[in-house]
Amino acid sequence: MSMFWFRRLWQSALTLFTMLTLMFFLFRMLPGDPTATVISPALYPKAQEILRMQFGLDKPLWEQYFVYVKNLSVFDFGLSFHTGRPVADEIGSRLLNTVLLVFPSLITAYALGSIVGAVVGWSRGSKTETILVFLSTALQSAPVFWLSMLSILYFSIQLDLFPIGHIVSPGKFPDETWRMYFSADFLHHLALPFLVNTLYQFCFPFLLMRSSILATVGEDYVELARMKGLSERSVLYRHAMRNSLLPLATTLPMTLGWAVAGSVVIETVFSWPGLGLLMVEAVGRSDYPVVQAAFLLIAVLTVLGTLIADFLYTLLDPRIVNE
């Protein structure tokens, strides 16, 4: 392994460690006694005491921190303050739902965004370009909960094309969870949040690809391809677009964490039982262990995404390692 990779891995580890330390103390720096949020004061004092001991909240903060780090090193994320169950179970039961919602729409958005962005950028000044640029800028600035609500109002309630939310029709899959994921009912429920999320995620790669293409339009190799007598289509797809992919290829993995974090809003509006909805609930009831683990997961995804981006970059442009 080269020095470059060694340095990058070390930096990533350091970032994660700083992140988890910051998170631990930040949550506990919120004003007031953190135990007050965990343990209802309306509870009987003795019951409060027992709970405090059970969650280790009776120990000094630094001791709690060391226990936290020690447990993390063996992938023990502790117990949820709220349900008393292991955090790993809580998150594990929700993660797949989020992955199924977020990743397909992310990939679709990037694929579509780059193609449409390239075509639009290529035909600069056209009406389609003006409209699309305006629309995607507007879309990207619109709050996603508002988009989701509007789409439910129109597509689910007025047109009755899609269900109002949830992962499957309630009461339909009482026994087996796996069968549920392969049903038409699941796809029907997935459709609307998928579309909204894809539309929302589409804007960034679209705008990025468009400006990236614009930068290559005047390049010599494009001119050369034209002079060779290649068709316009071939110039765009085989030469201009390929060279404009670099920024996209590097941003895609970096948005992994962001995409999961972004699921918070969509999942809440669509009653989608994923990690995002869990995070909303956990923050609402100050369930630190769950919130910390979820944030850590997002941090890990982001750091991992950056590593992948670096790796892709070295493939696409090997100069970076040597420099």
Place this chain on the structure above:
Amino acid sequence: MKLATMTAMAVGLLVAPIQGVAEGRLVPEINFLTWPSTKYQHYYETSAYLAESWRKLGLDIKLDPQPFPAPMLGMWFTDHKFDVVMSVLSGSSARFEPDFYSNNQFKTENSRPGGMNVGSFSSPEVDALGARQMRTYDLDDRREVIYELQEVLYDQQPEALVAYVVNTTAYNTENVKIEGYESTPEGLRSIWNLLKVEPLNEDKIVRLGWTIDQDSWNPLSFKTLEDLGRLGLVYDRLVVVGPSGKPEMWAAESLDAINETTFEVTLRDDLTFNDGVALTPEDVKFTFNYLKENNAVYFQQYLENLANITVDGQKIRFELSTPSAPFVAAALGQIPILPKHIWSNILEETGLEKPQDYRNTKIVGSGAYNLKYWKEGREIYFERNQDHFKAPKADLLMIQFGSAEILSSSLTKGDIDITLQPLVPTVIEEFKALDQLELVQAESNGYMSARYNLNTELFSHKAVRQALSHAIPFEAIIEEVLGGDAAPTPSSIVPSNAYWSNPELEVPDYNLDKARKILTEAGFTWDAENRLHFPD
């Protein structure tokens, strides 16, 4: 009313300068601990209305909104860091037990940190009556004591009572029929109403929407009232608090108080767990001992007083250490009867370290419903137990929603039949116009009040508290802040708690003139800038 209010205010302002030269010390600034306006706008606004009204009496009030739950809860219940606190207590059937909102909140003993007497109110009369009602087991006799206790509290005014909340929920009359709806604090969530829900469809399933999922099914470790409510569907209890607040027999056939510390319960003989095993007095005895020995988080406070249980045939005898009439509603009325044959060897069966870790999602219970399945974060299916003595008419499918707005839309669309979520005022207006929806009201037995800290010099004056009781603009608060979904109350045991609330008491009228008169008679004075001064 508006005219009267304005006249009163005008008179108040006129009277102020004539009151003469202030003599005593200036009343210091009053810290009013309240809720953050962003998330709890109604509560914050209520405190702002109170403050505005009290300022007219010459008080210098500073609103102190703090994030909820932390640090507000700590300042409110543990540290008592306030002169006045905006108290909002939620209702539940368990809180129909009259001790909860009277003696429990105002007895001297409970003013320790963490206790419910957050304002450190202390009155020998209240303590004596509080102790007496604990020993009085005959319901009607006890009611007399509770009435008297409310009269003393009315005179003492340990808090400024604002209102109790009325929640509105709705159901779709095309899909379900509910005959004889009961206005309990839980509304449609109450077992008394759920049992009456009759589906008009073929498959006998009723779909109910809610935003709160179950946290725990384990009777040892659950903490919330919502969890308890759903445990009450799958387990039987000896008695169940009825819609009027009076305990009704359930798994118990009869209940007798032998003496001040002994009860005898006769158990019904037709009770069976859903695994086919009969429910016997031994199960009852086991349950109470088991929950006590394992420090069940929610029940511990009620079980500490339990000294001994003995069984004789179908009879179960409960012996208490000290007299406690609330034991009936609070312990017998809430504790789910567990099957001994399951729980006595749960650790051996599961290999768990402690019984609190048992998830209990395959519930063996004897209740009116069986928990068919629970899909966490998605849905809960309660299958009706047709052999139960209160056999329900429908299976219940509780569906989890991420947002209350979407839940309301689902009801109009017909995706669900009942909303268990209280509706917001704008939605109520919209729903009233829809023919297929029936709106029902749930009068909470919880209430909103401003609790005074009696350790402060100002509020240790009874006259101040009495004066302020005439300076609560409750009509404006109910109409303008709470959207009309509330009603005033003269007692902390609110009128919806029909059996126990004292009907003789009247809500003090909003009259600043009267308030000033009371303060003047007590020797308070105002200076030229209309600031209140202590008596000399």
